[in-house]
Amino acid sequence: MIMATIAFLGTGLLGSAFAEAAAKRGDTVTAWNRSIDKVQALAQFGVKAAATPADAVRGASRVHIVLKDDAIVEEVISAARSGLSPDAILIDHTTTLPTLTAERAKRLHAAGIKYLHCPVFMGPAAARNAQGSMMAAGPKALFESVQADLAKMTSRLEYLGERSDLAAANKLFGNAMIIGLSAVMADVLTLAQASDVNGEDAIKLLSLLDLNSMVAVRGVNMAKGNFTPSFELAMARKDVRLMLETTGDRPMAALPAVAARMDQLIAAGHGAEDASVVGIDAVSRG
Incomplete structure (x- = not known):
């Protein structure tokens, strides 16, 4: 079985739990967080720490974003873009404002960047054990390309359709x-x-x-x-x-x-x- 090379941008309570679970599944995981100690704590699970968002996403096929709000999402995506592979898919788990989510998705898709919004109803314990629920909104083909991978992260995965702000709402x-x-x-x-x-x-x-x-x-x-x-x-x-x-x-x-x-x-x-x-x-x- 070919395992994925993925990145996590944001390793707070939820992001670190996702990164830990992915590493335990056998994925090659690199992570970045503004507080480096939160990333270094994941070294015991095989998660590699990156100094910058661009370093974290370099070579990753999937980039999972788990941040605080829209402003920080915008800032970190901007900082990561120079390291993104052309085929990399941004999977944003952040709870965000629907209007800004729609604007972000439209802007990124126009720039040729693959973006899918996938917020969750789960805490850290659920994320470690692939429990809880995850919603996804965005292009259907894009969702289907990562559906099997997302299903490994949750016990319930709901695709809400192509309207990019629907999962945010x-x-x-x-x-x-x-x-x-x-x-x-x-x-x-x-x-x-x-x-x-x-x-x-x-x-x-x-x-x-x-x-x-x-x-x-x-x-x-x-x-x-x-x-x-x-x-x-x-x-x-x-x-x-x-x-x-x-x-x-x-x-x-x-x-x-x-x-x-x-x-x-x-x-x-x-x-x-x-x-x-x-x-x-x-x-x-x-």
């Missing part, structure tokens, strides 16, 4: 859910504290809720603009009042903002509609 959708759930769970823990209930017991009780079903049913209805009530907004607002009265002056992460939005919609005459009407301004009504 979906990455933000997913992270919004993760961050939003974390904020609500923080409020649940605050409620538990105020109610003298063990926090772990409170979190375990949440398993009684079928969150996947809520997304599949309530979420789809929201996207369609269907707010036929099963849990009226006015009743939900009463429950949020009880929650806030229970927690008193303790810091809350999400529920005060939810209450304020509910109050706006009740004042606008939506109190008898489903509580999911909080999303009314984001959709067209059916």
Whole structure:
């Protein structure tokens, strides 16, 4: 089996985990990071350290980019271009702004540089063990040329199509859910504290809720603009009042903002509609 020669630009927690896993699979891996010590820590796995991005990508067939944001991606790609092989494929795992991702893809493709945006839903442990999910957006032929290699990095690989900013948008959708759930769970823990209930017991009780079903049913209805009530907004607002009265002056992460939005919609005459009407301004009504 012929193994690949690849490069990683960015070896933070996720990038270093990807590089480690690739080296363990037998790939020849070179990596660059602004802090050289983070690359040198990977030497035990056979990852070679490069002094510059251009040095890292020289001779690589695939270049995996795992950086902080759009500005740094632009800076590092610019620094790497002199070392890129004509057939090298840039695979960008960075969470980025969709509009800037589309502009970057268009500009790089026009310059003859192969670029595919492939953000992920996974942490370092998942990256080391090829778990979690990876999305890809960009030219189909380009995706198919690296599909087998990307599949080795994740347990679920989703190609979203040729629209270059689609994976970037979906990455933000997913992270919004993760961050939003974390904020609500923080409020649940605050409620538990105020109610003298063990926090772990409170979190375990949440398993009684079928969150996947809520997304599949309530979420789809929201996207369609269907707010036929099963849990009226006015009743939900009463429950949020009880929650806030229970927690008193303790810091809350999400529920005060939810209450304020509910109050706006009740004042606008939506109190008898489903509580999911909080999303009314984001959709067209059916």
